[in-house]
Amino acid sequence: MYELIIIGAGPAGMTAAVYAARKKLNALLISSDIGGQVLWTAGVENYMGYQLIEGPELMSKFEEQVKQFPIDTKTGERVNSLSQTNEGFEVRIAKGESYQARAVIIATGKCPRQLNVPGEEKLKGKGVTYCAICDGPLFAGENVAIIGGGNSALEAAENMVKIAEHIHLVSLTPFTGDQILIDKVTGASNMTVFLEHEVLEIKGENRVERIKIRDLKSKQERELDVSGVFIEIGLIPNSTPVKEIVQLNHLGEIEVSCANETSVPGLFAAGDVTNAPEKQIVVAAGEGAKAALQAHRYLQRLSQ
C-alpha cells in the first residue's frame, strides 16, 4: 500500500511527484502519458526560467526532474475508477490491476471534447481527427471541414488554408477566437464559413465522405463533401473516474478548496481538472506543489 498515488503526469502531476518525493512519501505516479496538454503546445513563452521553449521539450525537462527521485511510475496506463476503502483509496487501471493508497492527488487535466454525433466514433482515424497539427498534411489537396469557432479551430483553419483544396469552417456560435485570427482566416479564398450551424452527422463507409449540417436560424440542412473533419470544440476535464465520489462544478471540473482539498478527505486535486481559475502551465505546476504538501500534512495527521 502506498502513502500517496498521483494520477496524471502533466505539469501538476509531475510537480506533485517531486514535492512528494522530497517529503519522502512512498508514492506512485500513474498516467496515460507524460506531459499532458503541454505536448500539444508549440511554443511556451510564459513559463518562467525559459524565454521560449517548445511544450514537449519543457515536459521532457519535467520528466528528467521526476526521475531524479525514487518514485514509482506507471505510464501508458489509463485509470478506470477510484473508490474509497477502509484505509484510504483504491485506484483501478484499465487492464484490471489495482493499487491502494492512503491519499490520492487527481491531476488528470483535460482532453478534447467530442461532437457526439452519428458517424463520429466509427470514422475516428478514418478522416475524423482531434489533432489538426498532427493530421493536417494528410489532407493535402482535399476538401475538409473544421468544426469550432474558437482559437484552436481558427488556428487549424489558418494551417489548412495552405494545405487543403477547400475548407468549410462550421461553428455552433459566432466566432469566439481572437480578431487577428478571424481576419486572417475569413480573408482566405478557399474558405467558406458557416456560423451558427450545427453538425448533425458525419457520413461515410470506411472513410469520411461528407457531413450534414443545419442552420440554427433557418433550420435549412445541407451536406458538404469532405474527406476530413477536424474537431476543435474545446476541452473537457478528465474527471469521469471520480465523478461518483467528489463534488464537480457545472463544467465537470473537480471543486477544490484553496488548499487543493476535494469534498472527500484524503483526496486532493490539482491543475486543469479542477475549478481553480486560469489554465496555465505555471498555475498547474504551483497547484501540484500545493496539493502534494497538503497531502503530506494530511498523512502526518493520520499517523498521529
Add this chain to the structure above:
Amino acid sequence: MTREVKIYTTPTCPYCKMAKKFFAANGIEYQEFNIAEDKAAREEMKNRYNSMTVPTICFNGEVLIGFNEAELREKLGL
C-alpha cells in the same frame, strides 16, 4: 524475433515523437516515413493500412493507429 517496424509520422505531431521515443527507449529499430513530405508513403498509409491519422505503426501484420503505450507493450511482448 526480428520485426520490421514502420512508423508513419508528421513533423508536427507530438504523439509521433512519443512513439519514436518509446521504440528508441526499448532498443527497437524502426523505419520512419514523414507523410507530410513523402507522398507515396502517404498513399500507402491511407490505402494499404486504411488509416487517416498519425502515428500509424505497422509490424508483424499489426496496424496500430495512434500511440497507445499499453497496447504497444502488449503487442510487442514487452
